[in-house]
């Protein structure tokens with residue numbers, strides 16, 4: 001029940017999947033909203049702090065999920081999925097894992113390169129890994145944005161794949177959305 005079996009995802013993978021998905025949707029929305037805030041807005045600092053803290057937690061939980069996948073491997077794709085339909089979802093999920101690590105990592109690097117600490121709410125401050133460098137911070141800031149938008153594109157493709165199989169083959173072998181619900 002907690003672990004995955006060869007047909008279904010277990011509770012731990014399901015909780016991690018949906019908590020991370022929810023956090024990423026929130027972070028994408030918050031990120032876009034934040035960019036438009038006036039410097040004088042009294043809520044700005046709190047919103048940035050929330051984005052940074054939740055984003056850092058995504059990095060932690062994504063790393064945990066990668067370890068968990070080794071401990072309890074995900075159920076295989078059904079044999080009915082062959083060729084392109086088998087390779088594409090694997091490539092998309094692989095890239096999403098990469099981006100779930102790289103996007104928040106770049107956010108942390110950007111913040112530290114601007115010379116600011118990253119606090120996980122009021123509990124914990126991440127260790128400083130890089131010295132202040134405003135020029136590099138600007139580049140990493142752009143990279144963070146590009147990675148976040150790439151992630152959104154891949155999430156849309158990932159969703160479209162799941163919805164396509166649900167519509168075309170509801171309840172059939174390739175309707176694998178139910179394994180994660």
Ligand code: HEM
Pocket residue numbers: 024027028029030031032034035048051052053054055056058100103104105106107108110111118141144145146148149151
């Ligand atoms: C999965 C995790 C994350 C996602 C999906 C995400 C997403 C985004 C998005 C969509 C933007 C707006 C970018 C743009 O429109 O150019 C943004 C901006 C920003 N993010 Fe993240 N972010 C994540 C994690 C983090 C982390 C961990 C930090 C820092 C600790 C961080 C710090 C920032 C900052 C400071 C900005 C604003 C940059 C500016 O003022 O231009 N992000 N983020």
